[in-house]
Amino acid sequence: MAVRVIPAPEPIDKWEVQLRKGCLELAILAALWSERLYGLEIMRRLADGSNLIVPEGTVYPLLSRLKAEGLLSSEWVEADAGHPRKYYRLTAVGRRRVVEMARFWENFSASLDDLLAPVRKDAR
Amino acid sequence: MPTITSQQTRMDAYLAELRTHLRSLPHEQMLDIVEEIRSHIRDTAAADGAMTEASLNAALHRLGPASALAATYLTENLLARAERTRSPWLFLKSSLHWASLSVQGFFVFLGALIGYSLATAFSFCALAKPLNPHRVGLWRIDADSFSLHLGLSRSLPTPPGHEVLGWWITPLGLVVAMILVLLTTEIGLRTIRRFQRARMHFAH
Numbered sequence: 432m433a434v435r436v437i438p439a440p441e442p443i444d445k446w447e448v449q450l451r452k453g454c455l456e457l458a459i460l461a462a463l464w465s466e467r468l469y470g471l472e473i474m475r476r477l478a479d480g481s482n483l484i485v486p487e488g489t490v491y492p493l494l495s496r497l498k499a500e501g502l503l504s505s506e507w508v509e510a511d512a513g514h515p516r517k518y519y520r521l522t523a524v525g526r527r528r529v530v531e532m533a534r535f536w537e538n539f540s541a542s543l544d545d546l547l548a549p550v551r552k553d554a555r
Numbered sequence: 556m557p558t559i560t561s562q563q564t565r566m567d568a569y570l571a572e573l574r575t576h577l578r579s580l581p582h583e584q585m586l587d588i589v590e591e592i593r594s595h596i597r598d599t600a601a602a603d604g605a606m607t608e609a610s611l612n613a614a615l616h617r618l619g620p621a622s623a624l625a626a627t628y629l630t631e632n633l634l635a636r637a638e639r640t641r642s643p644w645l646f647l648k649s650s651l652h653w654a655s656l657s658v659q660g661f662f663v664f665l666g667a668l669i670g671y672s673l674a675t676a677f678s679f680c681a682l683a684k685p686l687n688p689h690r691v692g693l694w695r696i697d698a699d700s701f702s703l704h705l706g707l708s709r710s711l712p713t714p715p716g717h718e719v720l721g722w723w724i725t726p727l728g729l730v731v732a733m734i735l736v737l738l739t740t741e742i743g744l745r746t747i748r749r750f751q752r753a754r755m756h757f758a759h
Contacts, residue, residue: 489627491588492632495632505587516594517587
């Protein structure tokens with residue numbers, strides 16, 4: 432008789448990590464919606480605004496890719512700190528992408544909310 | 556006691572290592588990345604005034620080893636460029652450099668090398684058929700075994716057995732080569748993307 436091995440369910444924290452990873456690109460683009468920011472400011476914005484604490488070793492290379500894809504542009508600006516900082520801003524293509532991503536996110540979370548409504552109701 | 560100069564030297568050494576690992580990128584882009592990381596280290600390690608040994612250690616620790624940081628840059632860069640161009644040469648070149656930085660990179664490079672080598676062999680067969688039709692092609696040796704021959708010299712003996720495809724080896728060889736190139740690039744990019752996701756860590 433064949434024995435079916437049922438894998439153990441993933442722990443909730445692992446699922447959370449996967450979810451956060453998927454949202455990082457959208458979170459970075461959204462953080463730059465209304466102003467230009469440099470790398471460290473973007474990380475602080477993510478940590479304050481959405482509790483996304485992301486290591487520097489992840490954010491900088493990702494910014495570099497978003498720039499290579501034409502979603503961001505960058506410029507060096509002399510700062511009071513005594514050294515220049517590299518500021519990022521959204522390009523026109525980047526702005527269109529955030530709008531599309533935000534629209535998708537809203538539809539997706541609305542339909543998920545409908546599914547979750549009975550769960551929330553019974554869990555109370 | 557460590558001095559500010561010694562912190563500066565350590566920071567420069569970290570940036571020099573980063574620069575070395577990023578050498579496969581265009582020069583301007585490499586300089587831009589190194590300067591951005593320098594600016595970041597200054598912002599985080601000297602946030603309260605002078606850069607101390609402890610603050611520099613903390614800043615470098617958060618950035619991770621220069622080789623790992625460079626590997627992430629190369630991978631992100633490779634993904635962006637390879638997805639845009641789908642160039643096998645670009646993919647192979649970048650994955651070779653990534654191979655020198657990580658075990659996963661080595662296997663991706665090995666897979667790419669095998670895929671592209673097979674594609675090259677099929678292309679050669681396809682293109683060499685008109686030059687030496689009796690020694691280039693697919694031969695059936697016996698009921699179960701086939702042999703792909705690429706005899707470029709006319710002095711070579713004709714392969715034993717029966718030739719199967721004839722002139723069809725030219726269009727079929729080119730189609731198979733093209734499929735192999737596309738598959739190798741696609742699987743390579745997907746593998747890199749999966750490794751890349753696994754590298755990212757999030758704190759709670």
